[in-house]
Amino acid sequence: KSYVTDLAFISDRADxxxxxxxxxxxxxxxxxxxxxxxxxxxxxxxxxxxSNDFEVDFLIYEGSHVLELIQVTxxxxxxxxxLYKREVEGLLKDxxxxxxxxxxxxxxxGESEELEIDNHKIKVIKASEWLCQNKRY
Numbered sequence: 001k002s003y004v005t006d007l008a009f010i011s012d013r014a015d016x017x018x019x020x021x022x023x024x025x026x027x028x029x030x031x032x033x034x035x036x037x038x039x040x041x042x043x044x045x046x047x048x049x050x051s052n053d054f055e056v057d058f059l060i061y062e063g064s065h066v067l068e069l070i071q072v073t074x075x076x077x078x079x080x081x082x083l084y085k086r087e088v089e090g091l092l093k094d095x096x097x098x099x100x101x102x103x104x105x106x107x108x109x110g111e112s113e114e115l116e117i118d119n120h121k122i123k124v125i126k127a128s129e130w131l132c133q134n135k136r137y
Contacts, residue, residue: 001047001057003027003028003031003032004028005032007025007028007029007032022074022108023072023073023074023108026072026073026074026106026108026127027057027072029127029131030057030058030070030072030106030127030130031045031058033130033131034058034060034070037135037136037137038060038136038137039136039137042062042063043060043061043062043067043137044060044061044062045058045059045060045061046058046059046061047059048094048097050093050094050097053093054086054089054090054093054094055090056069056070056071056090056091056094057070057071057072058070058071058072059094059098059100060137062137065098065099065100066098066099066100067100067102067137068100068102068103068104068137069091069094069095069098069100069102069103069104070104070105070106071087071088071090071091071103071104071105071106072105072106072107072127073087073105073106073107073108074107074108074109075107075108075109075110076105076107076110076124077110087105088105088115088117088122091103091105091120091122092117092118092120095120101120101121103120103121103122103123104122104123104125104130105122105123105124105125106125106126106127106130107124107125107126107127108126108127109126110124110126111124111126112124112125112126112129
């Protein structure tokens with residue numbers, strides 16, 4: 001995936017005023033914040049896509065293990081089965097692949113909560129709360 005390093009360039013996209021673009025914008029903001037939070041010498045931020053099976057927006061990687069898996073979405077809507085399945089299953093499948101249990105889903109709209117699915121805990125957190133954390137990896 002490609003991200004902009006200066007959010008001012010986002011306005012150059014043709015579909016900039018469309019609401020569907022908000023998820024892409026949020027993903028860019030999360031990426032830039034992750035770059036600020038990690039120790040560049042020891043840690044890396046990756047994207048994982050396993051063919052068309054699943055994808056996870058961000059893996060925080062250090063040494064030989066994954067510290068955290070982060071999925072970003074505009075809104076986690078349980079009623080939208082396709083979206084919900086894509087966001088949650090990506091985290092669950094990648095957790096099984098990487099043996100990482102620190103699963104986070106950052107969303108622009110909705111409430112912060114903890115989901116427990118198949119013996120995995122997924123921390124759902126509003127982007128405003130996540131961005132205000134003083135977390136370092």
